[in-house]
Amino acid sequence: MTSFNITSNLKEASRTESDVDAIYQHSCPNCGRDFESWRASRGLACTYCTRPTNREFARFYDAVEFIRERKEAESYIRYRSLLNEVNELFKKLTNNDMWPIQSSWALRALKGYSFAITAPTGVGKTVFGIVFTYYLATRHKKRCYLI
Numbered sequence: 794m795t796s797f798n799i800t801s802n803l804k805e806a807s808r809t810e811s812d813v814d815a816i817y818q819h820s821c822p823n824c825g826r827d828f829e830s831w832r833a834s835r836g837l838a839c840t841y842c843t844r845p846t847n848r849e850f851a852r853f854y855d856a857v858e859f860i861r862e863r864k865e866a867e868s869y870i871r872y873r874s875l876l877n878e879v880n881e882l883f884k885k886l887t888n889n890d891m892w893p894i895q896s897s898w899a900l901r902a903l904k905g906y907s908f909a910i911t912a913p914t915g916v917g918k919t920v921f922g923i924v925f926t927y928y929l930a931t932r933h934k935k936r937c938y939l940i
Contacts, residue, residue, distance in 0.1 A: 819906070820897045824868075833893040838869060875903050878932070883924050895921045 815830035821839035828839035879899045883891045891899065895917050901908050902925060910918050922939070929935040 815894075817894075817897045820900060825904075830893055833897060842869075872900060872903055876900055879903070879925065879928050882928050882932075883921075886924055886927070887920060891921070892917055899925060 816827050817830065817833060818827050819825050820833070821828045821842060824839065824842050826839045826841055828837075832839065876896060876899055880891050880896070883889070883895075894912065898908075898910055898921055910921075912918055926937040926939060930937050
């Protein structure tokens with residue numbers, strides 16, 4: 794009989810020495826808590842959302858139902874889908890995936906947060922702003938002003 798453990802994939806996604814020690818405040822795609830850049834680069838949620846449960850599930854559906862009951866997956870799935878849509882457009886226009894920091898900006902913008910982007914030269918602020926503005930204008934029929 795096969796059992797499923799929610800945290801089984803986290804072992805292979807653990808932190809390495811080459812990971813950067815940046816913390817994105819209020820940017821967890823699931824709950825909005827702070828999370829580390831190495832988790833963002835691997836598509837993970839914060840430590841709170843991925844904490845071990847020590848629960849084994851006889852069926853995969855039971856594990857999914859457990860997560861759904863805790864209401865930890867609904868917003869994650871919705872925003873992950875929108876983020877993938879933005880990344881696909883970004884890739885189409887620039888021939889590159891978004892960097893993790895750009896993904897965190899996109900996530901904040903998709904959630905409707907008001908925030909300032911402060912980052913060093915060459916990080917991709919302008920490219921992100923142009924592509925995301927284009928995304929909002931074409932996919933969501935929003936009016937956007939570039940100043």
